[in-house]
Amino acid sequence: MSEYVSPKPPWLRIKISNGTLAANVRRAVKQQGLNTICESGLCPNRAECAGCGTATVMICGNICTRACRFCNVPHGKPLPLDEKEPQHVVSTVRTLGLKHVVLTSVDRDDLPDFGAAHWAETIRAVKEHATVEGLIPDFQGRTDFLDIVIAAGADVLSHNLETVERLTPQIRTKATYKTSAEVLKYISGSGVTAKSGIMLGLGETEDEIKQTMDDLLSAGCHIITVGQYLQPSLNNIPVREYVHPDKFEEYRLLALQKGFLHAESGPFVRSSYHAEKHIL
Numbered sequence: 001m002s003e004y005v006s007p008k009p010p011w012l013r014i015k016i017s018n019g020t021l022a023a024n025v026r027r028a029v030k031q032q033g034l035n036t037i038c039e040s041g042l043c044p045n046r047a048e049c050a051g052c053g054t055a056t057v058m059i060c061g062n063i064c065t066r067a068c069r070f071c072n073v074p075h076g077k078p079l080p081l082d083e084k085e086p087q088h089v090v091s092t093v094r095t096l097g098l099k100h101v102v103l104t105s106v107d108r109d110d111l112p113d114f115g116a117a118h119w120a121e122t123i124r125a126v127k128e129h130a131t132v133e134g135l136i137p138d139f140q141g142r143t144d145f146l147d148i149v150i151a152a153g154a155d156v157l158s159h160n161l162e163t164v165e166r167l168t169p170q171i172r173t174k175a176t177y178k179t180s181a182e183v184l185k186y187i188s189g190s191g192v193t194a195k196s197g198i199m200l201g202l203g204e205t206e207d208e209i210k211q212t213m214d215d216l217l218s219a220g221c222h223i224i225t226v227g228q229y230l231q232p233s234l235n236n237i238p239v240r241e242y243v244h245p246d247k248f249e250e251y252r253l254l255a256l257q258k259g260f261l262h263a264e265s266g267p268f269v270r271s272s273y274h275a276e277k278h279i280l
């Protein structure tokens with residue numbers, strides 16, 4: 001297999017219509033001065049998610065203190081938190097009549113509590129109107145900050161491992177596989193549903209994927225998403241492999257066989273895909 005792969009295969013070269021509902025989400029989010037990873041990540045599932053009354057909103061600004069090599073989010077010195085952001089998210093939820101919201105965020109290693117209090121306030125505010133999944137950063141493994149977020153009462157708390165242990169140092173900055181697994185263990189230990197996601201196509205082996213599934217289950221994580229890494233820009237790490245949809249299906253069945261309660265696996269699967277179905 002050559003170092004870097006050829007153009008996208010046929011199953012990834014499909015025309016994706018986003019439709020009116022996704023356009024409504026885009027407009028409403030923009031009006032509230034918010035960001036959605038759906039738009040910045042050009043997510044192929046926007047229409048489907050919007051059709052299910054689900055959207056993903058990014059909080060804590062749009063500048064990250066980290067620079068993971070797969071991620072297209074701007075990084076550098078973030079702006080101060082917008083104290084009105086929780087209310088802006090609520091307005092978006094109400095405007096769109098969302099039933100389920102996935103909150104995600106950049107990492108705010110610049111803040112004394114890494115953004116934990118802002119996260120908790122936003123979860124509490126949104127929970128009045130919709131069910132909530134918090135796709136949280138690692139808060140550098142600080143359990144005092146995780147406690148603040150957990151106490152806010154999200155229906156699901158997810159934290160992505162993103163890739164297998166061997167590749168983590170190359171792909172993610174500052175985060176470690178061990179800390180992320182400990183964060184998931186802490187979440188599930190507190191009685192909240194824990195979920196995680198990985199991308200394929202970065203050079204991982206099949207055995208490493210199976211090991212990652214086992215590590216997630218031993219951390220008490222019972223929901224997994226498995227998707228294809230796509231290079232967002234030439235500044236990001238290139239794709240090493242386009243995994244065939246049949247292989248994704250094999251991994252989905254394997255994950256369920258291993259004991260996951262929900263497994264979303266496919267070339268276009270992203271962390272929030274079918275998130276509204278992951279409330280146990």
Ligand code: SF4
Binds near residue numbers: 068073075
């Ligand atoms: S921490 Fe998250 S938002 Fe920041 S660069 Fe990494 S993946 Fe992107």
